[in-house]
Amino acid sequence: MKQKIGLVLGVALVMLWCLLPIAWILSLSFKSQDAVSNGTDPGFLPLDSFTGWDNYTAVWDDEQFRRSILNSLGISLIATLLSVILATLAAYAIARLEFRGKKFVLTVALAIAMFPVVSLVSPLFDLWRTIGLYDTWPGLIIPYMSFTLPLAIWTLSAFFREIPWEMEQAAQVDGATSWQAFRKVIVPLAAPGVFTAAILTFFFAWNDFVFGITLTSTENARPIPAALSFFVGPDPFQRPAGLLAAAAVIATIPIVVIVLLFQRKIVAGLTSGAVKG
Amino acid sequence: MSSTYVATPEVDAGKTPPAGSDRSRAEGRLAAKLVAPAVIVMLVVTAFPILRALWLSFYSYSLTAPDDREFVGLSNYITALTDSLFWRDIGVTVLYMLVTVAIELVIGFIFAMVMHRVIFARGVIRTSILIPYGIITVVSGFAWQFAFTYQNGFVNGWLPFIDEQFNWFGDTTPAVIAIMVSEIWKTTPFMSLLLLAGLAQVSEDMIEAAKVDGATWWQRLWKVILPNMRAAIMVAVLFRALDAYRIFDNIYVMTAGAVGTESISFLTYRQTIEQFQLGMGSALAVLLFLSVLLVAFLIVKLFRVDLAQARGE
């Protein structure tokens, strides 16, 4: 009994810790800008300063913000797709084939996952401006791919190891080549793993900030996190808290939707030997 | 901001065909074809830029005065390494790393225990934990920054021992604490999910056996559960620590590096992106890269020592 009470308490604490800032930013998004900048309604909830959907409509009317949502969705989805395709090929080789250089691939992946992103942005900017990728979608898709590949490769090789090896052998005995065995047997079995890797990769790309602020300069390619940090409000001397909160809530919706739909898969992916943070 | 992953790759899993056979050669060729695209993409964006940074770091070079560019040898490195600002920022960065990882370890473990034991409302718990994990770090930074400001935040009102007018962003210590809170909130779920994986590997039989032997809950935790999770804990610590060492987003959003909250990543960013000092910025980028390697090396060393101790017990 005592243990049960402890558990209920624990669950409540976990939820409070995780959801309190979310509730706060939601509450902020319903407060009027005046009340926030003048500090007239300092409490947690929007009591006298409730403005309904005003902040949301104002944010949605902002062309730069809409463009950044479009940029983020497009860039993250393309980067995820390409990254997962390349990672699937590589992870299959790592999990199932014997070849020299396997250690090298894993080391490269490990090194890149540890790489301090900030140390790359200046030379990358120089390279991008020379070849014309600066402030374009591919200019962000390529670095996102590089930095999500390690994660995707490791997640996928962990999944691939779970796949019964004999089935591929059986297929090969039936006359299939390695390639056919891969395509006909492994791909369907690996699909759930690929899917999980895709979600984790998407989270990474959606979250990126350093590349977003350094490799773009206009709404051509600027993703949401960078757009949020440059958000222009009506008062140049103060951050437009209410508008920013509304924009932040909109930017969080895709994350919440993915989490609600696929939470089991994400946890499985994170705890199955490959983890991302 | 950045990705870390942990894995226990069983590189040698699967069968090993006899070397030199046709089959082995065919496999090697296939593997090369499968692996090459990923390796190329990973190297394009990292190897070239870091080599270029190394080259530029020997120059005095400002983007706005390209004609003044000159070779200065190791001068940028000497300036950086003898500058008190560099060492202050290294110190602040290490502080961020140590404090956030330590606190995340404790909170993350409690979360993992709750998730491991709980039999009801699993979906709800999973969802709650995954939201901070998936949320944009910049959003977390904004949420906490607004929460801490005295004009419109709730933190001062909720903490009984804090003055209503206390300005968290006016001085180094409180500002660093505010940044740490955002960092910890955002990344604890990652830590707890890693630890959950470790918890799942601790055999229930051993815990039962300890219980039968009359071990208290506390003893079971320290003598049975934690030692058996050691590998998972160390791996979690390694990757979170490397991530925390590169802290950038929260600082940018919450203080923009003011009042001494700047990390080494932020210093590098400022030199290259804000000051356009590509030479000095590149030298700092190289130093940042080397210091990450050093941190990784130190933790891995520690990790091995611990494994050896674990085996010795």
Add this chain to the structure above:
Amino acid sequence: MSRTSARPARRARARRRVALAAAAVLGGTLLAACSEEGKPVLTWYINPDGVEVLDVIAERCSTDRYDIETELLPTGATDQRIQLARRLAAEDDTTDLMNLDPVFVPEFANAGWLEEMPDDVVTEDTLDGIAETVRWDDRIYAIPLWANTQVLWYRKSLAKEAGLDMSRPVTWDQVIDAASSVPGATVGVQANKYEAYVVWINALVQGAGGEIISDAEAGKDASVDIDSEAGRAAAAVIEKLAKSRAAQSDLSVSNEGTSLPAMFAGPGEFMTNWTFVYKNYAPSPENGITEEQYEDLGWARYPRTVPDMESRPPVGGIDVGVGAFSKHRDFAVEAAQCITDTDSQVALAVDAGLMPATATAYEAPELAEAYPPDLLELFRESVDSGGPRPKSAYYATISSAIQSVWHSPDSVDESTPKESADFLAEVLEGKALL
């Protein structure tokens, strides 16, 4: 630098551009190059100040040979500079027109990022203080669009109570003493660790006949002059205010907005601030300011640093430059002249409180209607006799170096000028990290 207004007027245009954007996104790259008929589109990067007026100007200055589209930059001057500089460093051919803070002009011109302008864009008609900001290396690289300056805003009743005669030029000493003599009265300045703090320091140093650096055009080899009598006079003013009870409690984080509410709270304040203040205090239900209070608002020339020398009010504003890599440089130069014409300057002054850069625009009847004659005269004279900040390709470095030593204002004393001179020299030589 000054107030921004809401931007509903952008919406219609925004919709048009989203359609354009959506089409271009398919290619991965958005080129603001050509519309359907092959008519060039000039992209004009604007800072978020008077956006509605600028949109109207863009519309008006579009011709049957080209269209002008505005593109909004971030709020802070630092962010604006980074965004523009990175595009220009990337040799972007769609950066046609841009609004430049005066201090960006030398940096950008020196890097070869700005197209040279015809000589006749700056004439006798252009006010001296702002005309100076568009010259680099004996050439002209931008056209002034508006000229901003600071004056001393104060409560008439407060000056009276303190016994300060505002009809004659006042010094900082007098202003601080006057405010200290009335309980609750304060002096408002900008002393956060940001660009406007350098604006203040620069005005103080110049007001005592000195310079932060001289021979600034020599770049890294400029001579650092802040360690001088003038530098110490400037430090003395800051030290005096920081230690006086007239200092506002948020002095070390104060900006153009933080000192505004103090004007009509309690006995009021003396405040050095930009021209936008006048429109900002116009009585309205939102700001709660009454006609009676508005009547009590006074203005005077920027205070002197030393009693026997004219003050040098700060000069700000916006210059319009043309990108050196623009595909349509000729069109852009032509458009820049239209954008900065008298009609535009008058519209900006009347509708957005952004004051003109030419004498002709100052004499327009619309301005006389919108502003009291003595205030107009004060603004104009301030810009004309104002002092620019150091013109250097390393301005950003100089500014940050000054900020890092002179901030916080509480720490400023007579040793500060020497300290900052040493640090600035080391930074310029690449011997210290900034």
